[in-house]
Amino acid sequence: MIIEYALTISAILTLLCSYRAIKGPKTADRVVSLDAISTNVVALAVLYAIYTQRSVFINVSLMLAITGFTATVASAIFVREGDLIK
Amino acid sequence: MIVEFFVVLGLFFLSIGTIGLLRLSDTLERMHATSEATTLGVGFTVIAGAIDFYPDQIYLSAILALFFLFMTAPTGAHMIARATYREKGGKNNVNQAKVKSESTLEDFI
Numbered sequence A: 001m002i003i004e005y006a007l008t009i010s011a012i013l014t015l016l017c018s019y020r021a022i023k024g025p026k027t028a029d030r031v032v033s034l035d036a037i038s039t040n041v042v043a044l045a046v047l048y049a050i051y052t053q054r055s056v057f058i059n060v061s062l063m064l065a066i067t068g069f070t071a072t073v074a075s076a077i078f079v080r081e082g083d084l085i086k
Numbered sequence B: 001m002i003v004e005f006f007v008v009l010g011l012f013f014l015s016i017g018t019i020g021l022l023r024l025s026d027t028l029e030r031m032h033a034t035s036e037a038t039t040l041g042v043g044f045t046v047i048a049g050a051i052d053f054y055p056d057q058i059y060l061s062a063i064l065a066l067f068f069l070f071m072t073a074p075t076g077a078h079m080i081a082r083a084t085y086r087e088k089g090g091k092n093n094v095n096q097a098k099v100k101s102e103s104t105l106e107d108f109i
Helices: A002-023 A027-052 A056-081 B002-023 B027-052 B058-085 B094-108
Strands: none
Touching: A002 A027, A002 B002, A027 A056, A027 B002, A027 B027, A027 B058, A056 B027, A056 B058, B002 B027, B027 B058
16 A cells, blocks of 8 residues: 555656756756656666566666666766767 | 555655755755755665565665665766866856956956
């Protein structure tokens, strides 16, 4: 019961994070917001693994953490340099 | 019971991070809110997952995800902070501050 409420609330929080990604004044705000979204999705995957009792989704959360870190580093380089490939 | 406790604790920190992301006024303040609170929230949630799947060997994968998250989240936050700090024309630009201080020194002399 608590797990279902936690899934709903964290999905709503992830949706609220996208407000800053849409309306952020600068590009760095959008990068921060996308980083927060990718970290929240890791929590969503773990909560879904607890909810359905299927242990495959723990591996999904690990892969999402790795992909989110790569996306954050690439976005930070894009903000700093203005271009990814020169 | 202990799984629900850790899930609620993680959800509390996730809520703090999201409220800080929405309500604070500067880029560095927003990054300060999300990078600490969200890391703690996801950390507690992953600990809950590891406790829930304990006899299965997948709990080692959950602990690996926790270790990886604690290593990479400060690195990403540091890269975003440095990119914000050196962004051209920004409020927190280091070159603007240097130029301003030099000009005031010349005016004073």
